[in-house]
Amino acid sequence: GEDVEQSLFLSVREGDSSVINCTYTDSSSTYLYWYKQEPGAGLQLLTYIFSNMDMKQDQRLTVLLNKKDKHLSLRIADTQTGDSAIYFCAPFSGGYNKLIFGAGTRLAVHP
Amino acid sequence: GAGVSQSPSNKVTEKGKDVELRCDPISGHTALYWYRQSLGQGLEFLIYFQGNSAPDKSGLPSDRFSAERTGGSVSTLTIQRTQQEDSAVYLCASSPGTGGVTEAFFGQGTRLTVV
Numbered sequence: 001g002e003d004v005e006q007s008l009f010l011s012v013r014e015g016d017s018s019v020i021n022c023t024y025t026d027s028s029s030t031y032l033y034w035y036k037q038e039p040g041a042g043l044q045l046l047t048y049i050f051s052n053m054d055m056k057q058d059q060r061l062t063v064l065l066n067k068k069d070k071h072l073s074l075r076i077a078d079t080q081t082g083d084s085a086i087y088f089c090a091p092f093s094g095g096y097n098k099l100i101f102g103a104g105t106r107l108a109v110h111p
Numbered sequence: 112g113a114g115v116s117q118s119p120s121n122k123v124t125e126k127g128k129d130v131e132l133r134c135d136p137i138s139g140h141t142a143l144y145w146y147r148q149s150l151g152q153g154l155e156f157l158i159y160f161q162g163n164s165a166p167d168k169s170g171l172p173s174d175r176f177s178a179e180r181t182g183g184s185v186s187t188l189t190i191q192r193t194q195q196e197d198s199a200v201y202l203c204a205s206s207p208g209t210g211g212v213t214e215a216f217f218g219q220g221t222r223l224t225v226v
Contacts, residue, residue: 030213031214033214035217041219042202042217042218043202044217045214045216048214086153088153088154090215092213096167098144098161098167099144099204099206099213101146103152103153103154104153
């Protein structure tokens, strides 16, 4: 079946850039989403990219998509303590006709 | 409603009892997902409804788990003979469907504790 892999943990210093990586297996993925879950809260959509794009920038967020390698990344510039959360990669699988979530990457920001 | 609503928000039950968790999706959304999130863990897919198609039940962990969606709207997840390992936050999400942007909107979840 469709598989989505993320590293489980990332620690960065405040002010540095964070890069969260995701690989997936379904080449027919159309939209690819990043969700954020803050401590004790629900999941909120952070950003997304359509499969015919290779980059999308939204303020401090940059999403890069390499369709050939089925690799998606989320870069957060000037990371702040408020960015500490779990980040989930979620491609919409055209083959399975549903969203597939990765296990999530826990981002810890320290002074 | 304005968003996905789940009830109850918290449920404590004794081992062996049955529980029902409810999800009210956003009006007009044809797709509905149930996920489970254990403490400190990622999302575990349980079941997916899309319109009138047969549900994708491939994530249900055992036959003690079942879900239905009545009239293409409200969904109920039922866990029979609950076990302690069923303790988790159960999340529901709805989505407009398969065409166009397929963003899923999440409810706040039901925290289930089996004692």
